[in-house]
Amino acid sequence: MAKKTLGVAMIGYAFMGKAHSQAWRNVGIVYDIPAEIKMVAVCGRNASNTQEAADRLGWDGIETDWKKLLTRSDIDIIDICTPGDSHAEIAIAALNAGKHVICEKPLANTVAEAELMVAAANANKNVKNMVAFNYRRVPAVALAKKMISDGKLGRIFHIRARYLQDWIVDPNFPLVWRLEKDKAGSGALGDIGAHAIDTTQFVTGQKLIGVSGLTETFIKERPLPGDYSGLQASASGNKMGKVTVDDAAVFVGRTDGGALATYEATRFATGRKNDMGFEIFGSKGSLKFSFEDMNELWYFDNTEGAETAGFQRILVTEGVHPYMTAWWPPGHIIGYEHPFTHEVKDFVENIVNNTNPEPSFADGLQVQKVLDAVEKSSANNGTFQTIK
Numbered sequence: 001m002a003k004k005t006l007g008v009a010m011i012g013y014a015f016m017g018k019a020h021s022q023a024w025r026n027v028g029i030v031y032d033i034p035a036e037i038k039m040v041a042v043c044g045r046n047a048s049n050t051q052e053a054a055d056r057l058g059w060d061g062i063e064t065d066w067k068k069l070l071t072r073s074d075i076d077i078i079d080i081c082t083p084g085d086s087h088a089e090i091a092i093a094a095l096n097a098g099k100h101v102i103c104e105k106p107l108a109n110t111v112a113e114a115e116l117m118v119a120a121a122n123a124n125k126n127v128k129n130m131v132a133f134n135y136r137r138v139p140a141v142a143l144a145k146k147m148i149s150d151g152k153l154g155r156i157f158h159i160r161a162r163y164l165q166d167w168i169v170d171p172n173f174p175l176v177w178r179l180e181k182d183k184a185g186s187g188a189l190g191d192i193g194a195h196a197i198d199t200t201q202f203v204t205g206q207k208l209i210g211v212s213g214l215t216e217t218f219i220k221e222r223p224l225p226g227d228y229s230g231l232q233a234s235a236s237g238n239k240m241g242k243v244t245v246d247d248a249a250v251f252v253g254r255t256d257g258g259a260l261a262t263y264e265a266t267r268f269a270t271g272r273k274n275d276m277g278f279e280i281f282g283s284k285g286s287l288k289f290s291f292e293d294m295n296e297l298w299y300f301d302n303t304e305g306a307e308t309a310g311f312q313r314i315l316v317t318e319g320v321h322p323y324m325t326a327w328w329p330p331g332h333i334i335g336y337e338h339p340f341t342h343e344v345k346d347f348v349e350n351i352v353n354n355t356n357p358e359p360s361f362a363d364g365l366q367v368q369k370v371l372d373a374v375e376k377s378s379a380n381n382g383t384f385q386t387i388k
């Protein structure tokens, strides 16, 4: 039987747009998915820059007004890769127009926006919604989840999570949109802390029910940027602007499974480039993971005798590991871009099979509530905030 064709349109084409384009391009080559993917159009405000992106990233056409995408019958899926300030408007309109929506993280800039997005998703059950927390689809992370749900860790006592980067340590790094609250919602907290929250909640199956946090903006003013894309930027001159988001956030929390959790999200961890990691300590064993060594998962089996017990390194590249059958022979490692392919594979399968993809907008809203609680706690000198 001929496969159904799914037309995709992507809005935004910088760093995340590049990663998503690669995923859409590759998914049907790598996996036997139940649909034919057509990369119909990429959308951006400037026609010549958008055309250049379309040619480079493999999109058939362009639009300069995202609303036009919603009227086209050859487009089934809207992929939102824009800054957070436009997520709610685009996603709600797209769902109401009968399009499936995958949206970059964090889901929105505020809890109120995220609630409206969930309401639109609930009102349009004929189409699917997903938030792009890509680290869930790292095979080692998916394996960690499986091991925990198989009971290998027993009762979980501690969840330690971090997302450490250093790309703005230089005070002369310019004021890009990720450093502006009205565009990004928050700083390290929402941009990378959100990943650590989603990943550890996914892996442990436990949700944060309250937090106490502190945030800090170390560099309060930065030069205004010239033209930039993604995380590469240079200053336009001597004019300075105010940084309106956090540079770093730390918080502790309690989970609904009775664990104590600690989180750090910072862009000032000098020398740490993209260290999204966790350690989870349980009664029967422990796990540790760092994205900088993303093919490895470390496991301590506490049921083994003391003589030989020790952390063992699992190289997560076997055909039996999550997502790995379609890639390379064992030991032939994968990289940053692969989980994006896994993400769109799962999204497409859910669309065709009429099942609900995860993480959903509702999951994104729950993470948004954690971010909001951390900000409120920090504004109140670390007072504990309950999350409902």
Ligand code: SOE
Pocket (backbone or CB within 6 Å): 015, 165, 191, 192, 231, 274
């Ligand atoms: C910048 O901090 C960034 O690109 C995030 O926005 C992404 O979500 C993360 O995966 C990599 O770092």
